[in-house]
Amino acid sequence: HTDRERLWDSLMELARLGATPKGGVNRQALTDLDRQARDLFVEWCRAEGCSIRVDAIGNIFAQRPGQEPGLPVVMTGSHIDTQPTGGKFDGCYGVMAGLEVIRTLNQHNIQTKAPIEVVVWTNEEGCRFPPCMMGSGVFTGQLELEKMLAQTDPDGVSVGDALTNIGYSGKAQVSSDHIKAFFEVHIEQGPILEECGKTIGVVVGALGQKWFDLTLTGQEAHAGPTPMRLRRDALLGAAEITQAVNRIANEHQPHGRGTVGVMQVHPGSRNVIPGQVNMSIDLRHFDADTLTAMANSLVELVKDVSQRHGLCAELTPTADFIPEHFSDNCIDAVRHASNQLGYSHMEIVSGAGHDAIFIGRIAPAGMIFVPCEKGISHNEIENAAPADLHDGCNVLLHAMLEQAII
Amino acid sequence: HTDRERLWDSLMELARLGATPKGGVNRQALTDLDRQARDLFVEWCRAEGCSIRVDAIGNIFAQRPGQEPGLPVVMTGSHIDTQPTGGKFDGCYGVMAGLEVIRTLNQHNIQTKAPIEVVVWTNEEGCRFPPCMMGSGVFTGQLELEKMLAQTDPDGVSVGDALTNIGYSGKAQVSSDHIKAFFEVHIEQGPILEECGKTIGVVVGALGQKWFDLTLTGQEAHAGPTPMRLRRDALLGAAEITQAVNRIANEHQPHGRGTVGVMQVHPGSRNVIPGQVNMSIDLRHFDADTLTAMANSLVELVKDVSQRHGLCAELTPTADFIPEHFSDNCIDAVRHASNQLGYSHMEIVSGAGHDAIFIGRIAPAGMIFVPCEKGISHNEIENAAPADLHDGCNVLLHAMLEQAII
Ligand SMILES: NC(=O)NCCC(=O)O
Ligand SMILES: NC(=O)NCCC(=O)O
Numbered sequence: 001h002t003d004r005e006r007l008w009d010s011l012m013e014l015a016r017l018g019a020t021p022k023g024g025v026n027r028q029a030l031t032d033l034d035r036q037a038r039d040l041f042v043e044w045c046r047a048e049g050c051s052i053r054v055d056a057i058g059n060i061f062a063q064r065p066g067q068e069p070g071l072p073v074v075m076t077g078s079h080i081d082t083q084p085t086g087g088k089f090d091g092c093y094g095v096m097a098g099l100e101v102i103r104t105l106n107q108h109n110i111q112t113k114a115p116i117e118v119v120v121w122t123n124e125e126g127c128r129f130p131p132c133m134m135g136s137g138v139f140t141g142q143l144e145l146e147k148m149l150a151q152t153d154p155d156g157v158s159v160g161d162a163l164t165n166i167g168y169s170g171k172a173q174v175s176s177d178h179i180k181a182f183f184e185v186h187i188e189q190g191p192i193l194e195e196c197g198k199t200i201g202v203v204v205g206a207l208g209q210k211w212f213d214l215t216l217t218g219q220e221a222h223a224g225p226t227p228m229r230l231r232r233d234a235l236l237g238a239a240e241i242t243q244a245v246n247r248i249a250n251e252h253q254p255h256g257r258g259t260v261g262v263m264q265v266h267p268g269s270r271n272v273i274p275g276q277v278n279m280s281i282d283l284r285h286f287d288a289d290t291l292t293a294m295a296n297s298l299v300e301l302v303k304d305v306s307q308r309h310g311l312c313a314e315l316t317p318t319a320d321f322i323p324e325h326f327s328d329n330c331i332d333a334v335r336h337a338s339n340q341l342g343y344s345h346m347e348i349v350s351g352a353g354h355d356a357i358f359i360g361r362i363a364p365a366g367m368i369f370v371p372c373e374k375g376i377s378h379n380e381i382e383n384a385a386p387a388d389l390h391d392g393c394n395v396l397l398h399a400m401l402e403q404a405i406i
Numbered sequence: 407h408t409d410r411e412r413l414w415d416s417l418m419e420l421a422r423l424g425a426t427p428k429g430g431v432n433r434q435a436l437t438d439l440d441r442q443a444r445d446l447f448v449e450w451c452r453a454e455g456c457s458i459r460v461d462a463i464g465n466i467f468a469q470r471p472g473q474e475p476g477l478p479v480v481m482t483g484s485h486i487d488t489q490p491t492g493g494k495f496d497g498c499y500g501v502m503a504g505l506e507v508i509r510t511l512n513q514h515n516i517q518t519k520a521p522i523e524v525v526v527w528t529n530e531e532g533c534r535f536p537p538c539m540m541g542s543g544v545f546t547g548q549l550e551l552e553k554m555l556a557q558t559d560p561d562g563v564s565v566g567d568a569l570t571n572i573g574y575s576g577k578a579q580v581s582s583d584h585i586k587a588f589f590e591v592h593i594e595q596g597p598i599l600e601e602c603g604k605t606i607g608v609v610v611g612a613l614g615q616k617w618f619d620l621t622l623t624g625q626e627a628h629a630g631p632t633p634m635r636l637r638r639d640a641l642l643g644a645a646e647i648t649q650a651v652n653r654i655a656n657e658h659q660p661h662g663r664g665t666v667g668v669m670q671v672h673p674g675s676r677n678v679i680p681g682q683v684n685m686s687i688d689l690r691h692f693d694a695d696t697l698t699a700m701a702n703s704l705v706e707l708v709k710d711v712s713q714r715h716g717l718c719a720e721l722t723p724t725a726d727f728i729p730e731h732f733s734d735n736c737i738d739a740v741r742h743a744s745n746q747l748g749y750s751h752m753e754i755v756s757g758a759g760h761d762a763i764f765i766g767r768i769a770p771a772g773m774i775f776v777p778c779e780k781g782i783s784h785n786e787i788e789n790a791a792p793a794d795l796h797d798g799c800n801v802l803l804h805a806m807l808e809q810a811i812i
Contacts, residue, residue: 085673163464190631192560211676222783223665223688224757225596228656230781235666236652250634257628260641261676265669267491270617270686270724271758272667272784280676282629351631352677359658361785375636377628378678 002397003107004390007100011389014040014080014096015088022192024380025088029123029134030058030159034159035166036245037080041095048102050118051356054170056145057138058122058163064102066115073181074112074153074330074404076396077119078355079135083127087382089187089372095120097185097393105395112404114180121355122168128153129162131319136355139176140362179363181330181403184356185396186367187384191375192348199391200338201348201369204331206357207255207284208291208323214241214302217312220267220275234309235265235274240309244301245281248294256294259283286349318390324350324357330366330399336383337398343391368395408803409513410796413506417795420446420486420502421494421588430786431494435487435529436565437466441572443486447501447526454508456524460576462551464528464569468582470508472521472810478586480518480810482507482802483525484761485541489533492506493788495593495778495795501526503591503799504617510803518810520586525610527761528574528764534559535568537725543760546768585769587736587809590762591802592773593790597781598754605797606744607754607775610737612763613690614697614729620647620708623718626673626681636770638716641671641680646715651687654700660699663690663757692729692755730763736772736805742805749797774801 017037018027027033038060043054045062053061078094098118105116119138126132129151137143149160163169188194193201218232242260243288249258262280281298299315306313338345348367348369350357359365370392374384415582423443424433444466448458459467469479484500504524511522527545532538534556535555543549554568569575594600599607624638648666655664668686687704691697705721712719744751754775758762765771776798779789 009715141428188631189628190633191627192631192633192634195636209630220785221597221781222595222758223667224615224690224759225594225598226663226757226781227596227598228652228659228663230597230601233652233665235648235669239666240643241646242641243649246634246642253634257630257632257634259639259677260645261629261671261678261680262674263641263669263671263680264674265667268668268670269784270667271665271688273665274667274669282677352550352628353630375627375632378491378675379626 001343002100002104002390002393004359004386006103007096007390007393008386010091010096010099011088014092018082020380022124022380024382025082025086026084027082028084028128029125030128030162030166032166033287034081035168038168041080043101045118050102053172053174054168055172055174056170057135057148058168058170059135059139060120062118064105064116066112068113068292072178073115074180075117075119075182076184076400077121078184079121079124080127081123083125083378085380087379089382089384090377091124093187093389094185101397101400106117112401114404115402116404121383124355127157133353133355133358136358142358142361143226157231173178176362182356182359182363182365183330183399184354184367185392186354186369187372187377188369188375189372189377193369193371193373194212196346198344198346199370199388200343200345200395202335202338202345203326203350203367203369204347205286205323205325206354207257207286208284208288209319209321209353210291210295210317211300211319213282213316213318214279214281215314216274216277216306218310220323221273223271223273224271230237230259231273233273234277234311237305237309237311238263238277238279241301245298248297252285252290252294255286255349284351288323291323308331321353324360324363326360326366327364330364333399333402334366334368334395335397336402341394343395358385368392408506408510408796408799410792412484412504412509413796413799415484416502416505417494417498420498424488426786428786430788431488431492432490433488434490434534435531436534436568438572439686440487441574441695443507444526444574449488450505451524454512456508459580460574461578462576463541463554463578464574464576465541465545466526468524470511470522472518474519477520478584479521479523480586480806481523481525481588482590482806483527484590484592485527485530487529489531489784491786493783493785495788495790496595496783497530499795500590500592503802506799507803507806518807520810521598522806530761532706532710535565539759539761539764542764546764548764548767552587582768588762588765588769588771589802589805590760591798592760592772592775593778593783594775594781595758595778599775599777600781602752604752605776605794606749606751606801608737608741608744608751609732609756609773609775610694610753611661611729612733612756612760613692614694615725615727615759616689616697616701616723617725618687618704619722619724620685620687621720622712624681624682624716627679629679632679637679639679640683640695640717643711643715643717644685645685646711647707651704654703658691658696658700661692661755690757692765697729707795727759730766732772733770736770739805739808740772740801741775742808743801746804747800749801774798
């Protein structure tokens with residue numbers, strides 16, 4: 001078993017870097033706070049005798065050697081960057097749990113055949129530099145290194161310069177060909193485990209995602225003198241699309257999701273008919289064909305609504321991730337570990353994107369979820385129970401050991 | 407007849423004060439630019455031999471004396487403050503047309519029995535200091551002087567201080583008891599005259615207005631892991647209300663209006679279910695009972711929608727103007743003048759609020775509309791044809807003369 005208090009204390013110490021008054025963490029990717037958190041992780045891993053490598057996108061690989069040279073590595077990891085109003089657990093838990101696995105192995109003097117590696121993936125959140133999951137995306141060849149190094153933040157600073165500034169522009173060529181298994185433990189970021197009263201989510205895969213930006217342009221006009229029949233109200237069209245996005249998702253349960261998260265209304269004056277609306281649409285499903293059908297419905301809908309309301313519509317895809325089905329081996333390892341440890345568990349599909357999903361494209365991967373309070377994350381009040389975090393960490397230890405010992 | 411070129415030149419000279427690169431005017435109430443515009447108006451009126459009075463809310467009264475002392479005054483006027491992205495005509499036309507009436511009377515040496523007065527009403531737009539129509543509201547006792555002097559702009563400057571700063575905090579006690587008739591000529595700010603091909607709108611009254619601010623609060627949550635059935639999406643409720651506001655208006659044609667102009671969505675992130683929406687609702691109708699019924703429908707609707715979506719709703723009335731029916735005398739004077747001059751005309755209801763509507767509560771009042779290009783106003787591209795502006799000014803002259811001579 002891992003050490004519950006040691007895990008919690010490390011999480012709390014890490015959470016001091018960028019701590020916000022409301023109890024959250026603001027430690028965005030490649031800032032000086034991110035450097036401090038990386039330095040702390042590296043220091044802790046070195047103290048456990050791990051070797052450290054940093055690659056060109058700043059991913060940090062901390063390796064505990066195995067007994068048999070040349071065996072493929074059993075990996076875990078997550079990210080330590082946060083949202084601007086992030087919490088203490090999203091990402092950090094997966095990295096600190098990996099460290100706790102190594103500390104436990106050292107403490108009990110357990111040798112593994114395969115090397116054990118804990119990875120910090122760069123810029124998972126993507127809030128300072130889009131897109132999200134940048135480090136794992138580059139590592140797995142899903143994203144292009146040169147393009148990613150050139151991405152800039154709102155101040156015009158590039159990823160490449162930011163990496164150099166914080167001293168994490170590495171030279172290591174870390175091969176992605178020799179991964180036996182990758183596990184990521186993460187808070188669920190949703191309400192399902194809590195609702196079902198289960199401690200462990202055996203993650204079988206992740207929803208595919210299709211994101212769009214939509215601009216609707218009508219005619220700005222005075223709300224008083226302009227008769228209803230002569231209006232081209234961009235917000236009225238946006239309202240219809242918002243409802244339809246939800247209807248499309250509801251028609252494809254249990255896995256369909258449809259969300260309008262951004263809606264900017266111009267000019268935004270009480271007595272002016274909105275002339276333009278910029279909005280985002282986020283569609284998700286576990287089945288690739290269904291997700292495509294949902295996106296096609298959206299395209300048709302936008303055409304129909306904009307025609308009926310006399311609007312110009314510009315629909316731009318901004319993200320497209322296919323659904324991920326994790327490797328049966330890894331899923332079984334997680335289920336087996338949970339059973340061995342006697343923890344209540346259930347199969348679950350990740351609604352959110354995670355680094356493990358990119359890793360799953362090139363190697364066997366799996367994930368372990370633990371409940372988070374009320375399903376709330378990306379929020380300063382994000383919270384999780386020390387006991388649940390400990391249980392998830394134990395499952396991680398057992399699943400990794402199963403893969404690394406045999 | 408009035409002088410078309412003189413009217414146009416005065417309008418263009420006034421439009422230089424606060425001119426924007428896109429051809430509009432940004433001359434918000436009680437700024438130094440407003441002072442310059444007021445000074446220019448006063449200078450022009452003095453040159454025509456008018457006496458000038460300024461009251462405690464900064465309204466400027468320029469009087470051309472009548473032949474018979476003690477007769478009630480025949481008034482005209484409008485405002486010279488603009489929206490931040492305003493045009494050259496909204497308000498300014500009504501003031502410059504009044505000045506042109508006086509210039510024409512002087513030029514042709516026409517004496518009137520009753521005095522003729524041109525008024526600049528303070529802060530009609532209300533964009534720097536709410537509410538709108540402040541000057542005419544105080545003058546007619548609809549708004550309280552002390553409260554209005556204490557209103558502040560976003561920098562914390564009060565109306566009282568701003569008036570003092572620009573030298574227009576006056577001492578004149580201008581009685582509102584002796585008004586024979588008040589006329590205001592204004593661009594339509596809507597598309598109806600243009601659509602119907604008429605030059606003059608004989609304004610029979612104005613829509614009543616009920617404005618509301620609505621805050622809907624749900625639960626902010628991650629768009630991926632949160633199932634549709636567990637959501638409390640504030641934007642989804644807001645979308646339904648937006649559509650219903652339009653439906654309520656459509657059910658009460660031809661005079662019903664319903665507009666959602668403001669919608670602010672929090673936190674406004676692509677993959678976060680909106681936890682809160684702040685929106686505005688603007689309902690208008692010409693019939694007071696119908697307007698009340700529309701507002702009642704809104705209240706019911708908000709209850710129903712928020713219950714169904716698990717939202718907290720806070721609906722706050724922010725403005726309430728009863729419909730105005732102008733005096734038959736004034737309406738007839740405008741129609742008669744249009745007929746005499748041979749101008750095409752039609753009855754029209756003002757969809758927007760105007761100073762004349764407040765004056766109509768205490769004295770006989772009427773309005774004259776002229777077309778504006780595509781019905782666009784509160785916009786830097788606001789435009790009107792010199793010929794139409796001239797025709798409207800001639801109608802004003804004739805209508806005022808009819809009232810002032812007899
Ligand atoms: N885990 C996580 O919050 N990922 C962000 C991308 C998403 O919206 O799924
Ligand atoms: N004329 C005008 O734009 N008034 C503003 C108040 C309204 O929305 O009617």
